[in-house]
Amino acid sequence: DQQVKQNSPSLSVQEGRISILNCDYTNSMFDYFLWYKKYPAEGPTFLISISSIKDKNEDGRFTVFLNKSAKHLSLHIVPSQPGDSAVYFCAANDATSGTYKYIFGTGTRLKVLA
């Protein structure tokens, strides 16, 4: 049972435009969400996170939106740059459990076209 889903395996966006990556989850106990970026032959790199007490978090060109009622989060990248081309994973955790069992989605490959 995939508790965290990224239904778009790939996405192509023109340089300078907005990239929107989506993620859905099923477990209502999840209360902390993260986005990671992964380049080939490297480990994932943390990008941005959001707690369930918020509905938006911004960090430079990256903004994460959380819609708890829809169990949906999205990552917006504005403006998109060729260096953003990578695989993006969303992850979720039940932080109140006191442990750190992060559940990851299957990833979305973003290609930013110059």
Added chain:
Amino acid sequence: KAGVTQTPRYLIKTRGQQVTLSCSPISGHRSVSWYQQTPGQGLQFLFEYFSETQRNKGNFPGRFSGRQFSNSRSEMNVSTLELGDSALYLCASKGPSYNEQFFGPGTRLTVL
């Protein structure tokens, strides 16, 4: 601070063999987690160790095991390797002040 390191980076084994992978977390991080990444499956959680104790376990068979030492370094062992165990194995560490994990570069295991 040095990042998470994993050794070896690449490994080729044959079916039936066993393998041990090593992970050194960021200094001061006591939580170490292991993930398996295969195409189309994303990152599958294997287990998490904290202060030498396994705190969480994913849905993997008993052939997958791990341990953590007093210096927080961790090892993962896979016994009786199967072709389907071919994957990128990632280790991540977490410190007390963050909710995010920091990943190592991974060990690419190929089972022939």
